[in-house]
Amino acid sequence: MSVSRREFLAGRAVPRSGGFIAARGMEAYLAEAAQGADGRPMIPPGVTEIRLSSNENPLGPGQAVLGAILGRFPEAGRYPVNSTPNDGALTAAIARQFKVKPENIVLGAGSQEILKSAVRAFTTPERGLVTAAPSFENCPATARRLGHPVAEIKVDSAFRLDVEPMIAASKGAGLVFFNNPNNPTATVHGAKTVADFVARVRQSSPGTVILIDEAYHDYVTDPSYESAIPLALATPNVFVTRTFSKAYGMAGMRVGYAVGRPDTMTPLEALSMPFNVSVFGIAAAIAALGDSRHIREERDRNTGVRAFTVQALNELGCKSAESQGNFLFADVGGPAREFRDACARQGVMVGRDFPPFEKTHVRISIGTMDEMKAAVAVFRKVLRPGSTSSGGPLEEDIWR
C-alpha cells in the first residue's frame, strides 16, 4: 500500500477535459442540483490535492476488504441474490453483529438511500420533518422535493443538537432526523440525553418516527456516548442508521443499513431498491464486519490526527466545536466560500457551506497526519498571509 490516493488521482482522474471536480462529498448529488457541480472550487493544474471535504477515511478499506472484493470478480455478472455470499448473507452478518434478526435490518445503497426512504415513508404534507440546522442535508432535501414541511432547529451555542426545541417541534411531525455525532458540527450527545429525547418525543408525539443517524459512530471517543441501537430495538418508531462509508473506508462502495424493530423496518424495506448493494459491496461489507481491529486502529489514528488539527487551528485563532467525528467545524472568522476557494488554489479541499454558519464556519475533514500537516500549513498561509517565511504574499488579507 505504498502508492497514495494522490497518484491514483493523478493517473486516472485528472486528465478530464473540463478539469477534475474534486470536492464532491457524500451529499455531492444534492449540491449538484443546487449549484451545479462545476460551481465547486477547482484544484489548479499541477497542484497536489488533499481532500478534506467529504468526511472519508483517507486510508480506504483494509486489506481484508480489498481481498474480499477481488475474490468476487467472477461473480460480477450475477445479481446480488445469486452471488456467494449474497445480499441475504450481508443482512445476516449485520444482524449477528447486533445479536438481532434479519428482519431488524434494512440494507441501503449507502445510508442515504435509507434516509430518502424514511422521508418518503414517514412524512406527509401534514406531518413534516424535524431536523437540525446545520445537519446532514439529505432528509430535508428529500422532504422539500416532496413538498413536505421541514422544521430546522438551529444547534445550541456549543453546536450540539438543541434537544428542547427539537422536542417541541417534533409534536405532530412525521419524522425526526437526529444525527449523532452531528454532521457538520461533529458534536455528540451522550446516551442519557438521547434516551431522554426519545422518551419525551414518544410521550408528546407517539406517532412520530425518530431516525438516529450514527454514521460517525466508530469515531466517537466521548465515554458518555453509546449507540442508540439497543434503544431502537426496545422502542417502537425509533431506528438507527449506520454506514460503511466512514470509519470502514468504503464510501465508494455504497453500503449502509438501518436497525430497528421489524414493524419500523417494514416501510423502509418496502421502499428499498431491489439489489441496492453490489456483489462487491456485499463481499466487502461482510469482510469489514469481521475485521474489528481495523476499526479500532482507524479510531485511534483519527483521534490522534484530530487532536493535532484542533490544536493547530486553535493556534491560528480558529476555535472548533468539540469534535467526535472525523471532521471539525471550525470558526475561521470569515466566509467559508472564500476560505475554501483560497485553500483549493493550494490543493486543499474543505467542506461546502453549512448555513446558517456559512459566514464564519468551515467543515474540515481529518485526513492522514501527513495530509493534515500539509493542510495546516496551507490554512496558516490563508489565515495569516505573510506569516511564513516560505510562502509568498497572498491575495487574501480578509482573514487577519
Add this chain to the structure above:
Amino acid sequence: MALTRRGFVQTAGMGAAGALTGSFIGARGREHALWSMVEPTLLAVEPNVILLASNENPLGPGATVMNAVEAAFGEGGRAPGRYSARSRDLIDAIAKKQRVKPENVVLGCGSTQILRSATHLFTTKDKPLVGTIPTYEECAGYAKLLGHPVRPVGLDANFRIDLDRLADASRGAGLVFYCNPNNPTATYVGARATREFLSKVNRESPDTTVLLDEAYFDYVTDPDHDTHIPIAVEHPRVIVARTFSKAFGMAGLRLGYAIGHRDTIRKMVDWDGGTGTGSLNVLAMHAGIAAIEQDASFTASERARNTTVRDFTMKWFGDRGMKPAESQANFMFVNIGRPVKDFRDACRAKGVLVARDFPPFEKSHCRISFGTMDEMKKAVAVFGQVLGKRATAAA
C-alpha cells in the same frame, strides 16, 4: 482473465460435483425483494448450481471491464474509500456512445432506480401505470406501493405486446411501461411497429409518458431492430432505459441508465437526487466506462454466443412438443404444461435453477434463462428427467 464463476469457485476448492443440499432455495429473480416474498430466504448459492433464473450473461463482463475494476482501486487500494466523482465521466462516455448529450443521460443503481423514478414522477392516483401482463414487475410493484393504480393489458396469442390494446389502455395513463424484448416472454416488437405505437400514444394521449425498457436490446437478432433513443431525445414523453446487467454481464455491479429529453432527464435527476452518485459504487462507474467504450465486437460476440445457445434450447423443447414463445432475448418463455412451481422445485433438486412464477401463466409457462452451451446441455438433461415421458423427442 478466464474467470467464470464456476471456474473460480472450483479453483478455490469450494465446489464439488454433486447434488444440492435441501437448504438451497434458488429461483429468485431480479425483483426478489418485492415479488418473491413467498420464497424462503436464500442462504447461499451453491457452487455447482446452473443458474437459469435471472437472465444474466453467464460469462460476466469480460477482461476489459474487470481490468478496469482492478485499476479502479488505485495501487494504494484507497479509491473505494472515497466518494467518487466519476459519474460525470460515465455519463460522458454513455452520451458519446449513444450520440446524445450528457444532459440526456441519467444513471441508476441498475435500471431499477430509473424505473422507480419514472413511476414516481409520471404516475399519480388519477394517472395509472399501464403495462402488459406479464412483464417485468418493477414499475407496477412500485406504483402499487405508492397507491397509484395499475392497468394491466394482456398479451396477444403469440405472447407479444398487443399494440392496439396497449394503445387503447394508454389513454389517460401517467406512464406506459413498454419492455421490448418483453420480460418474461422474450418476444419482440419490431422497430417500425414500436415507432407507430409511440406516435399513436402521443397523438391520442399527449400527456402520457412511455418508458421503453431496452434491457435486452443487445440480444435481438430480428432485422427490424433499432433503438428508440433518437426519439426519446426529441420527445419529452418518451424515455429509454438501458442496463449493464444483461449483455454487458454486470448484474452484480448495479448500473443502469436512462436516455431522454433534457427536461425529462432533469426531472429524474432532481427527483432522486443527482446523476446517480449517491447510489452507484465507484467500481461500477469505472466498469461502466470500460464497458461502454469497448467496440461493438463485445456485444456482437455475446449476441452470437447467446443465439447459438438459444437455438439449441428452443429446438430441444420444440422437438418435444413444448413450443416456446419466439425469443429475441437471453431467455425464453415455454409451455411446459404443468405448474411452474412443481417443475422449478424438481429442477432445483437436481441443481438447475429456473425462474419464479409469472402470473397469469404460472400454471403452464416457465421462464428459462440461457446459460452457456455446456450449462444448457446439462440443464436439458435435467429437464428431460423432470418432464418425464413428455420430454422424449418426437420420433
